[in-house]
Amino acid sequence: MRTKLREIFGSDPLQWMGKEVTVCGWIRTARGQKSVTFLEVNDGTTALNLQVVIGAEIDPDRKLLPLLTTGSSVKIRGSLLQSPGKNQALELRAEVVEVIGFCDPARYPLQKKEHSFEFLRTIAHLRPRTQTQGAVLRVRSALAMATHLFFQERGFFYVHTPIITGSDCEGGGEMFRLAPTPDNEGKAHDFFGKPAYLTVSGQLEGEILALALSDIYTFGPTFRAENSNTSRHLAEFWMIEPEMAFADLEDDIECAESYLKYCVRYVMAHCKEELSLFERSLEPGLLARLEQVISHPFARIPYTEAIDILKKAPRSFVYPVAWGVDLQSEHERFLAEEYCKKPVVVTDYPKELKAFYMRENPDGKTVAAMDLLVSRVGELIGGSQREERLDVLEHKIASRGLRKEDYWWYLELRDYGTVPHAGFGLGFERLLLFVTGMENIRDVIPFPRFPNHAEF
Ligand code: 4AD
Numbered sequence: 001m002r003t004k005l006r007e008i009f010g011s012d013p014l015q016w017m018g019k020e021v022t023v024c025g026w027i028r029t030a031r032g033q034k035s036v037t038f039l040e041v042n043d044g045t046t047a048l049n050l051q052v053v054i055g056a057e058i059d060p061d062r063k064l065l066p067l068l069t070t071g072s073s074v075k076i077r078g079s080l081l082q083s084p085g086k087n088q089a090l091e092l093r094a095e096v097v098e099v100i101g102f103c104d105p106a107r108y109p110l111q112k113k114e115h116s117f118e119f120l121r122t123i124a125h126l127r128p129r130t131q132t133q134g135a136v137l138r139v140r141s142a143l144a145m146a147t148h149l150f151f152q153e154r155g156f157f158y159v160h161t162p163i164i165t166g167s168d169c170e171g172g173g174e175m176f177r178l179a180p181t182p183d184n185e186g187k188a189h190d191f192f193g194k195p196a197y198l199t200v201s202g203q204l205e206g207e208i209l210a211l212a213l214s215d216i217y218t219f220g221p222t223f224r225a226e227n228s229n230t231s232r233h234l235a236e237f238w239m240i241e242p243e244m245a246f247a248d249l250e251d252d253i254e255c256a257e258s259y260l261k262y263c264v265r266y267v268m269a270h271c272k273e274e275l276s277l278f279e280r281s282l283e284p285g286l287l288a289r290l291e292q293v294i295s296h297p298f299a300r301i302p303y304t305e306a307i308d309i310l311k312k313a314p315r316s317f318v319y320p321v322a323w324g325v326d327l328q329s330e331h332e333r334f335l336a337e338e339y340c341k342k343p344v345v346v347t348d349y350p351k352e353l354k355a356f357y358m359r360e361n362p363d364g365k366t367v368a369a370m371d372l373l374v375s376r377v378g379e380l381i382g383g384s385q386r387e388e389r390l391d392v393l394e395h396k397i398a399s400r401g402l403r404k405e406d407y408w409w410y411l412e413l414r415d416y417g418t419v420p421h422a423g424f425g426l427g428f429e430r431l432l433l434f435v436t437g438m439e440n441i442r443d444v445i446p447f448p449r450f451p452n453h454a455e456f
Pocket of ligand 1: 170
C-alpha cells in the first residue's frame with residue numbers, strides 16, 4: 001500500500017519513526033555521492049519533499065544511478081528513520097527502488113529550482129509539478145472546500161446555473177457568442193433558435209432559485225470577452241455567487257465579510273506549509289497580513305465619501321477622480337492598502353455605473369451596491385440588493401434601452417410574490433491572489449484563458 005507524503009508530514013514524525021512504507025513520486029533533485037545517493041522526492045500532496053537515502057548495497061554496480069534524474073517517477077519501499085540533516089525530521093532509508101518512468105535530463109524543461117512564472121505559463125502541462133504551483137493548487141482546493149463549508153453551515157443550497165445562456169446579466173456587452181452550427185443541409189443556424197452566449201454570471205438564474213429556496217449559492221465557470229490584458233482579468237474564471245431572499249444590503253455585506261474571513265481562517269488552519277512557502281518566496285509579511293484580515297472588522301465607506309477621500313489623497317492618479325467616475329484599480333487599491341489599511345466595503349454607487357438590477361436608493365441617484373476592495377487585488381467582490389419593485393424595474397429596463405421581452409421571467413419574479421433580496425459575486429482567482437501573495441491571475445488557475453491564449 002502506498003503512503004502519501006501528506007500523511008507522513010501531516011502528523012507527528014515520532015509516529016513514523018522506524019515504520020516501513022512505500023512512497024511514490026517524482027524526483028525533484030538527485031545527488032550521487034561515493035557510496036550513497038540522496039533524492040528529494042515529492043508526490044504533489046504537500047509542499048515538503050521527502051529525503052530518500054539510497055545506500056550502495058541497493059545499487060552495487062551503479063546501474064540505477066543514471067536513471068535517478070530530476071522529473072523521473074519512482075516507487076520506493078523503505079524505513080522512515082530520524083534524519084541527521086537539519087532540514088527534516090525524517091528520511092527514508094530505501095530498501096527497494098523502482099524507476100517507473102524515466103525522464104531525460106537533456107530535454108526536461110524543469111531542471112532549475114527557480115523558473116520565471118512567464119516561462120512556466122508556456123509549459124502548463126508541467127508547471128503543476130513545481131513547488132509554488134503545487135502549493136497554489138492545494139490552496140485552491142482548500143478554498144473550494146471552505147466555500148462549500150461556509151455556505152452549507154449557514155443553510156445555503158448549492159445550485160447549478162447554466163453555462164450557456166440567452167441573457168446578458170451585467171449588460172456590459174462582454175459575452176462570448178456561440179457560433180451558429182450547421183443543420184442537416186449544412187446551412188448555419190442558431191442551435192437554440194436564438195443567439196446564445198457563455199454566461200458572464202449565474203446571478204439572474206440564481207435569483208430565480210433564491211426566490212424559491214431562500215438562500216442559495218453558485219460556484220462555477222464564468223466567461224468575459226473583455227479584452228483586458230491585465231494581471232487581474234481572465235476570459236474564463238470561477239465565481240461564487242450567493243443569493244439571499246428576505247435580505248438587504250446590510251445582510252449582504254455581513255455575509256461577504258464573514259465569508260472572506262472564513263476562507264482566510266480555513267487556509268491558515270489547513271494550508272500551513274503552503275502559506276509559509278509563500279511567505280518565504282513571494283510575500284514576506286503574508287501571514288501577518290492575513291492575521292490582520294481576520295482580526296478586525298472591515299471598513300465601510302459610501303462611494304460619495306470615497307470620492308472625497310481620493311480627491312484629497314496625497315498622491316496623483318493616472319485616472320482623474322470626480323463624482324460619477326468608476327473606480328479604477330489604482331483608486332481601489334489606494335483605499336484598501338493606504339487609506340483604510342484593511343479590506344473596505346464601498347457602498348451606494350451612482351446608478352449609471354452599475355447594472356440594471358441593482359436597487360435604487362431613495363436619493364434617486366445611487367443604488368444599493370457594494371464592492372469589497374482589498375489590498376493587492378482591488379475589487380474582490382461585487383454585489384447589491386436587487387430591485388424587487390416591479391414598476392421601478394420596468395422603468396429601469398426601458399430607460400437603458402433593454403428589451404422587456406428578454407426579461408419577462410425576471411419581471412414575473414417581481415409580479416408573483418416579490419421579496420427584498422441581495423447577493424454578491426466573488427472572483428475565485430482574485431481570492432487566490434489575495435490569500436497566496438501571487439501577483440498574476442494567470443498563475444492561480446491551472447489552464448488560464450486570456451486574449452490569444454487558450455493552450456491545452
Ligand atoms: O462585479 P461583477 O461583474 O459582478 C457580477 O457579475 C454580479 N452578477 C455578481 C452578483 O452580484 N451575483 O463580478 C464579480 C467578481 C468581481 O468582483 C471580480 O472579483 C470577479 O468577479 N471578476 C473577474 N475575475 C477575473 N477575471 C475577470 N475578467 C473578472 N471579472 C469579474
